[in-house]
Amino acid sequence: MDIRCGTAGWTDRTLIACKRFYPRGSSSAEARLRFYASQFPLVEVDSAYYAMPSASNAQLWSERTPEGFTFNFKAFRLFTGHQTSPDALPKDIAMALPEGITGPRKKNVYYRDMPAEIRDELWRRYREALEPLRLSGRLGAVLFQFAPWITRAPDGLALVDECRARMAGYMMAAEFRNQSWFDEAHAAWSIDFLRERGIVHVIVDAPPDVTNRVHTVWEVTHPALAMVRLHGRNTETWSATGAASASDRFDYDYDEAELTELAVPIRAIATRAGRTHVIFNNCFEDQGQRNARTLMTILRTDAIRP
Template sequence: MDIRCGTAGWTDKTLIACKRFYPPGSSSAEARLRFYASQFPLVEVDSAYYAMPSASNAQLWTERTPEGFTFNFKAFRLFTGHQTSPDVLPKDIAMALPEGITGPRKKNVYYRDIPAEILDELWRRYLEALEPLRASGRLGAVLFQFAPWITRAPDGLALVEECRARMADYMMAAEFRNQSWFDDQHAPWTLDFLRERSLVHVIVDAPPDVTNRVHTIWEATHPQLAMVRLHGRNTQAWSATGAASAADRFDYDYSDDELTGLAPSIRAIATRAGRTHVIFNNCFEDQGQRNARTLMSILGASASPL
């Protein structure tokens, strides 16, 4: 079994501020990434959700990590149907937006608002940013975490299909948040939908008693990769409005018993795909890093070495 564990990001402000993960002297971006890559074989580039990534950064990441290290990328928020402020778009793109979709009363734009030629350019730049990692063999999957309002309705299916077409040459993983995808009636259909399109089904661990998440379905839909993302089980913070940051929303420290309970399912799913990625998204302080280390210890020989 090839099971690789890592965290969603390595530069969260609370992680750096807590001073428990990085050793003294790791004050530069290069030092932090080099240290992280000495501890884990996998990381998720969470920042690519909030702003368009750059090829220059990807080239630096390639140079600062060893061969065999893997970067999963999170898709830019506009591509996954989320509300997106024009302020986070490249300046020339924001300036090229038609006046009708921006203005003082419109704080956000959506994928459906953007003219086709501008979408083409955004996709081109996004894929260009992935190229240094792909060329070096360090690019894993690109994660599309679709907005909670993206359902199985025709417009939702059309968005997934367009993303799949744009990512035809890449490994694409899909994490849904709307329960319509994996309720009792539609889960088999959705799994078949993913398999037929060679999309990786993302298995989620999240608070069990909230509605804006899908059910946890332990299935693999791609022969090469299975993906498990652990968001923590903080019910109170999951749906809180006005959360200061993702770190606040996913503030949760998995107990050793909880991680031990997850290990058999992770081992089982790892027998159904060539490789399994386990990402801890509980990004408050060093919780994700500590939990990832603990899980690697529990998995023992099943976890891939650094």
């Protein structure tokens, strides 16, 4: 089985500040990425959710990692229906927005409000930024984490279909946050919806008693890739509006018993796909890195190592 473990990001400020993961002397961006890639075969570029990625960075990442290393990209938040500050857009595009979209009372913009020509240009630049990694064989999947208000209603289905069309030629993965997708009445339909479109279903582990998450459904929708994202089980911080960062929201340290329990369905799902990606999104300090190492030890020969 081909099971690859990694974390969501490698430069979180709390990870660097804790000084427990990176060895002394790893103070540059290059040194940190090279060390990370010596420890894990996979990483998720979570910064691409907050701002548009660049081809120049992707080229550097390709040069600084060994052959066989994989980058998954988290899709830009505007594409997934999230509210987006104009400051997160490229400056020339932000300046080109019509006056009706921005204004003193509008702090955020939404994908549905974007003129067609601006949508086209944002997608063109996004795909352009992925190219260096795709050409070097280091690009894995592009993860679309859709906003909690994206439901199975026609406009939600249309958004997923548009993202699929825009990402033709790339591996697309979808993580939903609205329970309408995988409740008891609709889970089978949603799995078929993803399978018919060749979209990877993201299996989530998250606090069991929150509403803005989907149910955990251990299914494969693409023969080449299965994906599991572990968000931790911190109910208190999951929906915290005052959380300063993602690391505050996903502050959770899986214990060995929990990881041993998770290893069972991960092994099972790995028999149904060519490759399985397991991403730890509990990104407070070095929790994700420690937990990923522990899971790799539990999986032993099933886990691919650098």
